[in-house]
């Protein structure tokens with residue numbers, strides 16, 4: 038099973054601690070592209086069947102199909118040092134997939150929300166849901182497509198009704214450095230958010 | 239039904255693979271949990287084909303999600319299989335952050351430094 042060609046699929050055995058970041062956003066906004074730009078492995082894709090109502094395990098019990106959908110999730114991997122590995126999961130942001138990505142967001146460093154300014158309204162639902170969760174830090178990364186109308190940051194914040202503390206960064210998901218910068222902004226925010234929580238408690 | 243070598247994920251199959259259970263025995267395994275087989279503990283003769291494949295896949299360190307993709311099995315199924323093998327001591331699990339918790343400051347700074355060093 039472990040051929041030479043597969044040898045690089047494995048992690049160094051010194052790695053002890055996995056962490057994860059979730060990348061969510063509307064259809065075609067650049068989730069897979071961002072994961073691929075940063076990942077050290079070719080992005081991998083899993084497909085799970087889930088019911089509209091609940092978790093993906095329902096069908097394991099052999100239940101006759103409720104409303105089942107197949108949801109594709111892409112992920113990539115970045116070994117950060119000899120102890121820590123980061124997994125990036127890209128998941129669709131629509132309401133019917135919330136059960137899946139809310140599970141993924143548990144214990145995550147945070148969530149990066151990719152936004153296409155041509156379709157801001159596609160991001161409203163996912164942002165509302167993240168603000169409700171409150172316990173998961175998130176940042177907004179704005180992708181620029183060729184026919185994008187330029188939005189000022191303030192205009193965008195107002196349109197998306199963001200909290201003043203939520204970071205907004207520009208991002209070209211095709212560019213590794215730009216994608217890394219968006220992730221860095223998220224982790225900086227997560228660090229500050231944690232400090233603020235600890236100070237408040 | 240399916241042609242040889244082709245992967246078909248029928249609704250029934252996972253149920254059969256996991257011997258009728260729909261929940262793993264432990265809930266500490268997550269998609270990013272790292273798995274590693276203990277080379278000194280061969281599986282018992284009673285182990286199923288999928289358990290063997292997972293055990294072989296984890297001859298070196300990788301995450302549950304990666305193992306699932308390489309084995310062409312749903313993550314939910316591999317979670318159940320891995321859970322059994324962890325219980326029986328055949329797989330070692332290095333877990334991610336528990337659901338209710340968040341990474342601590344030290345770990346966040348490690349992530350930050352790691353990402354910055356990649357720029």
Ligand SMILES: Nc1nc2c(ncn2[C@@H]2O[C@H](COP(=O)(O)OP(=O)(O)OP(=O)(O)O)[C@@H](O)[C@H]2O)c(=O)[nH]1
Nearest residue numbers: 064065066067068069070180181182208209210211
């Ligand atoms: N100009 C520009 N194009 C981008 C950017 N990110 C992605 N694209 C392009 O947009 C298209 C869709 O990108 P994907 O990464 O497949 O988007 P996705 O969110 O994974 O799409 P789904 O999984 O289908 O929802 C591709 O053709 C990308 O090359 C970006 O930041 N700028």
Ligand SMILES: [Mg+2]
Nearest residue numbers: 068069111127
């Ligand atoms: Mg995609």
